[in-house]
Amino acid sequence: MTFVRQNLGGWGNCPVLPCAVARPDSVANLGAALTQGGQRDYIARGLGRAYGDSALNRDSGVLSSTGLNHFLEFDPQTGILECEAGVSFAEIIQHLLPRGWFLPTTPGTKFVTVGGAIAADVHGKNHHVDGSFGQFVLSLKLLTADGSVRICSPTQDSEIFWATVGGMGLTGVILSAEIQLLRVESAYYDVTYRRTGSLDQTLEQFAATDSTYRYSVAWIDCVARGASLGRSVLMLGRDVAATDLSPRLRRSPLVLPEKRIKAVPFNFPSLALNSWSVRAFNGLYYAAHGDCQKLVDYDTFFYPLDGIRHWNRIYGQRGFVQYQALFPRETSREGLVELLERITRSGRASFLAVLKSSGAAGQGMLSYLFPGHTLALDFPNTGRSLLPFLQELDAIVLRHGGRLYLAKDACMSTETFKAMYPRLPEFLAVKQRIDPEGKFMSSQARRVLGLGGN
Ligand SMILES: Cc1cc2nc3c(=O)[nH]c(=O)nc-3n(C[C@H](O)[C@H](O)[C@H](O)COP(=O)(O)OP(=O)(O)OC[C@H]3O[C@@H](n4cnc5c(N)ncnc54)[C@H](O)[C@@H]3O)c2cc1C
Numbered sequence: 001m002t003f004v005r006q007n008l009g010g011w012g013n014c015p016v017l018p019c020a021v022a023r024p025d026s027v028a029n030l031g032a033a034l035t036q037g038g039q040r041d042y043i044a045r046g047l048g049r050a051y052g053d054s055a056l057n058r059d060s061g062v063l064s065s066t067g068l069n070h071f072l073e074f075d076p077q078t079g080i081l082e083c084e085a086g087v088s089f090a091e092i093i094q095h096l097l098p099r100g101w102f103l104p105t106t107p108g109t110k111f112v113t114v115g116g117a118i119a120a121d122v123h124g125k126n127h128h129v130d131g132s133f134g135q136f137v138l139s140l141k142l143l144t145a146d147g148s149v150r151i152c153s154p155t156q157d158s159e160i161f162w163a164t165v166g167g168m169g170l171t172g173v174i175l176s177a178e179i180q181l182l183r184v185e186s187a188y189y190d191v192t193y194r195r196t197g198s199l200d201q202t203l204e205q206f207a208a209t210d211s212t213y214r215y216s217v218a219w220i221d222c223v224a225r226g227a228s229l230g231r232s233v234l235m236l237g238r239d240v241a242a243t244d245l246s247p248r249l250r251r252s253p254l255v256l257p258e259k260r261i262k263a264v265p266f267n268f269p270s271l272a273l274n275s276w277s278v279r280a281f282n283g284l285y286y287a288a289h290g291d292c293q294k295l296v297d298y299d300t301f302f303y304p305l306d307g308i309r310h311w312n313r314i315y316g317q318r319g320f321v322q323y324q325a326l327f328p329r330e331t332s333r334e335g336l337v338e339l340l341e342r343i344t345r346s347g348r349a350s351f352l353a354v355l356k357s358s359g360a361a362g363q364g365m366l367s368y369l370f371p372g373h374t375l376a377l378d379f380p381n382t383g384r385s386l387l388p389f390l391q392e393l394d395a396i397v398l399r400h401g402g403r404l405y406l407a408k409d410a411c412m413s414t415e416t417f418k419a420m421y422p423r424l425p426e427f428l429a430v431k432q433r434i435d436p437e438g439k440f441m442s443s444q445a446r447r448v449l450g451l452g453g454n
Helices: 027-036 089-099 114-119 158-164 199-209 275-288 298-302 311-315 332-346 383-399 414-420 424-434 443-448
Strands: 004-009 016-022 042-045 061-064 071-075 080-084 137-143 149-152 173-180 188-196 215-220 232-239 292-297 320-328 353-358 372-380
Touching (some): 027 137, 071 089, 080 089, 089 114, 114 173, 149 158, 158 424, 188 298, 199 332, 292 298, 320 332, 332 383, 414 443
Parallel strands (some): 016 061, 042 061
Antiparallel strands (some): 004 016, 071 080, 080 173, 137 173, 188 232, 188 292, 320 372, 353 372
């Protein structure tokens, strides 16, 4: 199996690191790459949608799983799908939505692999009701450091299972998984849009609707200040039964008409996104969304950014970091106010800011969410001044008992990570047992575990 030296980035293109990449097209070749690849250590990579350095390994091995992209078994009665880890959510939707099955939960892009979704224990707009993706993984096959394959599930080798769900590829390479899909009658959602004038109103709306809407998300105007701080457009969604569709849509309720996809053809100059353009965009977006109710297809509702391929290029060659912070319910108001005030004061307006309500914690030892509110923001990479600013934000998040999401992170320090993830010792004990020599390692892991050389 050949390893090709390549400069790789995550979705934020920050950092971009030299890695040795192998693209095996079978489980046997993947095993050979791991046992005979001659690299210092290895990390699995799916579609590279983690924003930072989770799927990067400076000067060492990256094992792409996208060649493992076969559907293995599907039971149309129960909706249980067994597939290889490189199958993407887009492929699952393409093949199984027409048969009445959808993802039980999904991140804001469908261009993620099943392996990447398990490794990050991803969440969607329904976390407050359904939890994260790991809840729907019935079992998985894991290629471990000694080259053996282990089958694990919540009842078989459960410690390894819950270290792997949310474990960011550090326990081994997920080869395949059995997942429980969600039965749906249509490809459409009934979406209520509500505009709020302040953060308090936004949080009140979440509290009032968490038990009545399966899906919710708020777009926050993160340049608004004073009494308008945290004003937002809340989107509340429900699944739609086929019988509730118009006669035209009822004819094929599970199939969408073909859409034209736009693309950003090249990296924008770094000046294109500045505080003025972001302010203008935020103002316009807020003004354009009054209170209303609409029928929206799944693509528009779950994946608005997928409509513009390579949208990350608008941040230019230097890229950007995404910063996703979670605050416990009890402190989220104070934490969010402090965070948003610090951001508006800095003049580093985020182009997109998305707030979600989160429910019960997943069982993954490093899973991200627990009950509270999670805010995701983008910051252009402005070079050396960015890190101290993010560290100030980290301190705010820590002070309020919150944490950052590994799938978005590119900068978190060792001390911050240890303080934010109290189950880390439990995770490390499992890793030590099945990977004593640290064969699975990423640049992010070296940084957050304080191992140096990331
Ligand atoms: C536009 C956009 C919106 C997003 N919205 C959300 C959201 O709403 N909620 C959310 O939770 N996340 C969100 N994400 C993040 C994304 O869901 C996760 O980063 C996901 O892990 C990406 O999957 P991937 O296949 O691209 O994995 P990669 O980015 O390639 O890898 C991510 C991690 O998974 C590990 N991994 C990948 N494949 C395997 C495997 N086969 N075995 C073991 N480990 C593996 C890698 O080592 C790495 O640690 C979003 C990302 C983008 C770009």
